[in-house]
Amino acid sequence: MMSDFQDLKNMVAVVGVGTTRYGSFPETDEYGLGAEAFGKAIADCGLDKSQIDGLLVNRIPSYARMGEVLGIDPRWTITLPAHGRMSGMAIIEATAALATGRAKYAALIYANIGRSRRVNYGGDESPNIWDPWGMTSPGAAHAMMFQRHMAMYGTTTRQLAEVSVAIRHNAGLNPDAVMRKPITIDDHEEARRIAAPLGLLDYCLITDGAVCLILTTAERARDLKKPPVLVSGVGGRDRFRQSALGTFDLDFWHGPIRESGEESYRMAGVARDDVDVLMSYDNFSPTVLFSLEGLGFCPRGESGRFVEGGTLKVGGRLPTNTDGGHLSNSYMQGWALNVEAVRQVRGECGDRQVPGCEVAQYIAATVCTRSIIYTRG
Amino acid sequence: MPSDSSTTASPYAKPLPKPTPLTQPFWDLAREGRLAVQACRSCGDRHFPASPVCPECLSTDQEWQVVSGRGTLVSWVEFHRAYWDGFKADLPYRVCLVQLEEGPLLYSNLVGADAGEGRVGRPVSVVFEKVTETVTLPKFVLA
Numbered sequence: 001m002m003s004d005f006q007d008l009k010n011m012v013a014v015v016g017v018g019t020t021r022y023g024s025f026p027e028t029d030e031y032g033l034g035a036e037a038f039g040k041a042i043a044d045c046g047l048d049k050s051q052i053d054g055l056l057v058n059r060i061p062s063y064a065r066m067g068e069v070l071g072i073d074p075r076w077t078i079t080l081p082a083h084g085r086m087s088g089m090a091i092i093e094a095t096a097a098l099a100t101g102r103a104k105y106a107a108l109i110y111a112n113i114g115r116s117r118r119v120n121y122g123g124d125e126s127p128n129i130w131d132p133w134g135m136t137s138p139g140a141a142h143a144m145m146f147q148r149h150m151a152m153y154g155t156t157t158r159q160l161a162e163v164s165v166a167i168r169h170n171a172g173l174n175p176d177a178v179m180r181k182p183i184t185i186d187d188h189e190e191a192r193r194i195a196a197p198l199g200l201l202d203y204c205l206i207t208d209g210a211v212c213l214i215l216t217t218a219e220r221a222r223d224l225k226k227p228p229v230l231v232s233g234v235g236g237r238d239r240f241r242q243s244a245l246g247t248f249d250l251d252f253w254h255g256p257i258r259e260s261g262e263e264s265y266r267m268a269g270v271a272r273d274d275v276d277v278l279m280s281y282d283n284f285s286p287t288v289l290f291s292l293e294g295l296g297f298c299p300r301g302e303s304g305r306f307v308e309g310g311t312l313k314v315g316g317r318l319p320t321n322t323d324g325g326h327l328s329n330s331y332m333q334g335w336a337l338n339v340e341a342v343r344q345v346r347g348e349c350g351d352r353q354v355p356g357c358e359v360a361q362y363i364a365a366t367v368c369t370r371s372i373i374y375t376r377g
Numbered sequence: 378m379p380s381d382s383s384t385t386a387s388p389y390a391k392p393l394p395k396p397t398p399l400t401q402p403f404w405d406l407a408r409e410g411r412l413a414v415q416a417c418r419s420c421g422d423r424h425f426p427a428s429p430v431c432p433e434c435l436s437t438d439q440e441w442q443v444v445s446g447r448g449t450l451v452s453w454v455e456f457h458r459a460y461w462d463g464f465k466a467d468l469p470y471r472v473c474l475v476q477l478e479e480g481p482l483l484y485s486n487l488v489g490a491d492a493g494e495g496r497v498g499r500p501v502s503v504v505f506e507k508v509t510e511t512v513t514l515p516k517f518v519l520a
Contacts, residue, residue: 151497
């Protein structure tokens with residue numbers, strides 16, 4: 001009888017990944033994009049679609065339609081709403097399901113058609129009780145947090161720029177990234193303000209696209225095409241008590257990030273310093289700073305100084321979001337970052353490959369914080 | 378040629394609250410120039426926005442308590458983009474996050490000639506802005 005989630009260490013592996021192009025594709029929809037990513041992911045691992053008996057869909061309106069389009073009848077199906085926090089949650093829940101035999105091979109599919117549909121993440125699209133005061137959009141909530149971080153610790157927007165500049169640099173090494181033209185700290189400072197202190201270059205892109213991951217048990221993974229990448233450790237903490245304020249936390253989710261990170265390191269049997277590459281959810285650039293502090297890569301309040309001088313660039317002290325993240329690669333709400341973690345551990349990343357990468361960490365700092373440690377199988 | 382429209386007041390174009398039975402007392406009190414939060418008669422917890430049960434003890438025995446209207450500026454943001462046309466003329470406008478003396482946190486607008494002097498931690502106090510015949514919005518100024 002299993003007594004602890006920690007016992008699931010290395011029991012499940014990511015065996016196949018598939019990503020579409022990213023951009024604007026009004027000619028298709030979530031199902032067309034999802035099917036494309038699925039096709040690439042099963043080809044990546046060499047499975048036939050008839051072997052897929054688990055289906056998890058995220059930001060796709062109908063799981064039944066997705067299954068119909070793919071021509072599959074799984075025995076385990078889950079659908080999750082269109083929040084970025086769901087990607088890490090999805091991978092962790094699929095890990096639990098596979099480890100306990102709910103399915104043998106699970107396809108996790110995410111699709112986003114927000115670019116073509118002109119989704120803008122605020123206003124009447126997402127009504128809330130603060131609308132009469134004009135308080136809307138997750139970007140504004142993150143701007144509130146960064147304003148507070150500046151006041152408490154003296155962090156500057158030029159330090160914040162280092163996040164966007166480094167991640168754009170990394171995107172330049174990724175032929176699939178949407179935004180590849182290098183930017184400077186001055187570009188960041190001069191960019192149009194949206195919700196000051198944040199400006200355009202602090203905001204994620206909005207792109208169409210889809211991602212698929214195929215997961216199975218580590219045992220079954222041995223027979224597949226690519227070397228397995230193990231889900232070695234996971235951790236999570238939720239913080240709902242001030243949900244009315246949206247994606248805002250007075251304490252920058254410091255406690256939940258620290259606890260999620262420690263839980264995942266402990267389960268994986270690795271130390272923070274073993275992390276070769278970090279995938280840090282970057283819906284807005286400040287989220288990366290909060291993640292670095294929460295995980296303990298630097299002391300509280302010192303993330304601004306920590307990122308100075310290209311720390312997060314490929315080749316820097318802590319290569320982060322090597323695919324260009326949400327800021328410059330694509331807005332796949334954490335899913336593409338998890339694929340990038342897998343590709344880094346496999347050694348498939350070309351110009352942006354972190355040499356000898358064995359341990360990759362995914363962290364999403366938000367209302368539902370999740371950390372995942374991937375290692376080479 | 379004179380235009381009739383020059384004498385017509387433009388209608389209020391910003392989003393208006395949508396009171397529910399749970400939140401109606403807040404808006405009724407605001408119209409009287411009083412700021413209120415929900416309080417639990419059972420454990421005394423004060424919270425905002427309104428909740429069908431007390432989030433501390435789950436009691437349904439709750440009331441609205443008028444508060445001092447004094448608080449601290451937790452943070453603020455300056456909108457340079459209008460997500461509603463009604464805010465376009467106000468750009469850039471300031472939204473603040475205030476922690477009331479009584480504990481609860483709420484978003485509002487930081488207004489007043491000296492709003493640009495806002496700093497995290499500064500004391501603020503409530504003011505009331507009647508925006509329609511039925512709706513008055515609590516806003517904040519530097520104290």
